[in-house]
Amino acid sequence: MKRSMLIFPLLCMAIVGKSQQISPLWTDFVTAKQQGTTPILPDFSYAGYHWSEKELPSLTGKKVFKVADYGAIPNDELFDDASIQKAVDAAEANPGGGIVFFEPGKYLVAPDGDAKKQIRISKSGIILKGSGSGTAGTEIYQANMRIHGRQFLFQPEVVSGKKLTTIVADAGRETFAVNVQDASKLKVGQDVVIRHRSEEFTRLYFAPLDLRPQWSRLFGDKGGMQIYEIHTIAKIAGNQVVFKNPVHLDIKLVKSGTWDIESYNSLSECGIEDLRFSSNWKNYPEEFVHHKNEIHDYAYEAVGMEYLKDSWIRNCEFHDLNEGVFIRSGYRMTIENTHFRGKKGHASIHARAGYGVLVKNCSFNGAQHHGAGTGYSAVGTVITNCSLGVDQNIDIHSGQPYATLYDNVEGGVFYNLGGPEPGYPHHGKELVLWNFQHKSVKDQHYDFWDSSRRRNYTIALPILVGFTADKVVTFDHTGINESQGKRVLPASLFEAQLQLRLKGIDLAKAK
Known part of the structure; x- marks a missing residue:
């Protein structure tokens, strides 16, 4: 819990890399698994689609429902909400679900400002699939603001448990x-x-x-x-x-x-692939100001995924949005190779409640105030091999999530964490920052249990391993701060824990 100071800039990383040391905390984890004792680190390997024990599905053989067959014609300047919903309904009526397929082009949604109108998916096995997230692919464009209204909502008909x-x-x-x-x-x-x-x-x-x-x-x-x-x-x-x-x-x-x-009631085997979501936020005549009003925070929101198990988003892009992906009570979910771009908004990916949401190989690019994050009772959330913009905030949105891993993440800062003060502390125990590369324009000091300031950091004794930065960064109230200024082995804690569990391989020692 003593103050520590970072004096090694990222410019030294190429030199440090040749002499990287195996983390003592990793050694403790391996030993504990071998001996059946309790490790200091949580086992974060139980995250992602089927706990990352399976690859994301190929979709081969699934029945395809083309939105064009239900009246959704791209680039015709007509709204496609009703036609897309008809395609979803047809897929839901099919045993085993199906692929709701979008041909290339631009599809318009949200013809009015009614936030209660959404394209709803309420059965398992439904995949929204486009023709690519690039400029020649499929774009779904929200034309009108719908404050607190996510345009695509995956949610079972019954969510409450007994x-x-x-x-x-x-x-x-x-x-x-x-x-x-x-x-x-x-x-x-x-x-x-x-x-x-x-x-x-x-x-x-x-x-x-x-x-x-x-x-x-x-x-x-x-x-x-x-x-x-x-x-x-x-x-x-x-x-x-x-x-x-x-x-x-x-x-x-x-x-x-x-x-x-x-x-626990849930949908399963639902997905979103190869789509670009965008909105008219880019034409709103103000630049984003965090919590200025509901328009700035919640006017254009793309996707809600609530009470989903073994589901995913891959190969998608989110442009010019106030919020990209909201996950509630998700279990064993993966978001990978998905990117956030355009006019700055509020939140990119937010996982609250749930267990084992995995965000992997994604980039956030400063397009939202918050990079990927968590809050409100979430457990075992993993953000790995991702990149954030300089001075882009990670999102720990109060409500005491615990056992969260930021793993081999480049960019991002910890100040101005979200959430209302009655919901503090921001995070419980076992927030692990593993080989985190902090990027800011100024030196920073973080007191992780500063209860005297309204907009500060209330994180219960976080664990920092291999923390590096491009400026001077100091800390108070860390739980463990190991190897500050030097990256450690294994490079990715999540991948090392997964390989140890599935194959018995110690990646820190493997050649």
Whole structure:
């Protein structure tokens, strides 16, 4: 928790690269996995489509529904919302779903300002697929602002879960089993949610860090950080339930609230591919100002993906938008090779609640105030091998997400994190910045638990490994700050953890 200073600029990285050292935290992780003990680092490998155990699907053999066959003709200056919805409805009526296909050209959506009108996908197996995200491909253009209205919304008809049982014993972080009161309503292969909320547990979790009274959502009979961890049941033995994926925090029973297991309702195998989303935001006569008003933050929003499992976005672009992709309660999702461009807006990719959302090989280019980020109970979010613009903010949007990984990310800064003050702290424990390359026009100082300033940083003891920057950067209240100024091995923590889990290969030592 002592202050540390970065004095090695990125210009030294070529020299440092030849003498990169294996991170001691990585060694601890490998040893813990071999010996069955608890590692310091979370296991972030349980992220992405089917936990990254499968490649994204090829779509070979899926039935195709061309939007043109339902009246959506590109480049005709007519609005295509109704025709696209008809194509989606036809795909949903087909057993196994299908591909809703857009031929090259520009399609207009949002003929009015009614934010309640959306193109809805409410069945599994629906893929929106264009003819490429480049200039000769498919563009979906939102003509009118619809404040707080995402133009394409994936969401099941029923999202609320039902209580199934209660956890009756403590369980450690990075373990896989819990003991429950009654397992009769559970079955192997079932997806469930661990839920808890209490002020009592919240104070235990953050101790000895101080909690400010202004963070009002943490306090009272109905207060506390909201725990929402999604898991898949691998085994049931009596009243012990074993999950396929690890629990990412210490479960501690308290008097003031129960730890419940609920059902998780979701769509699966849904995707978006080879499309460019854009909007009329580029012609609005003001440049973006963060939180100036609802127009600046929420006028043009492209995609909502809520309660989706084993779903994805790949090979897409988002241009001139206030918000690109909003994910709520996503489980085992991948966003890859997707890029954000154009007039600056508010948010690019935001994953809240959910478990194991993977953002991989994407670029953000300063096109939104926030690069990819997380908030509000999200667990195990991974942003890896991505690039942000100089002084582009990462997005940790309060609501106490935990166990988040920014991995081999180039660019980005940590000031002006989002979210309302009643929802602070911004982040719980185990925010890991691994080989993060900070880029700013000025020197920066970060106090990661500065409870005295309204717009500052409240992140519980983050873990920094191999942090580098092009300016002088100093810190207070880090949990661990290892090898500052020098990149470490493995280059990508996510890839190394994945290969260790799937193949037993230690990438830090592999030649």
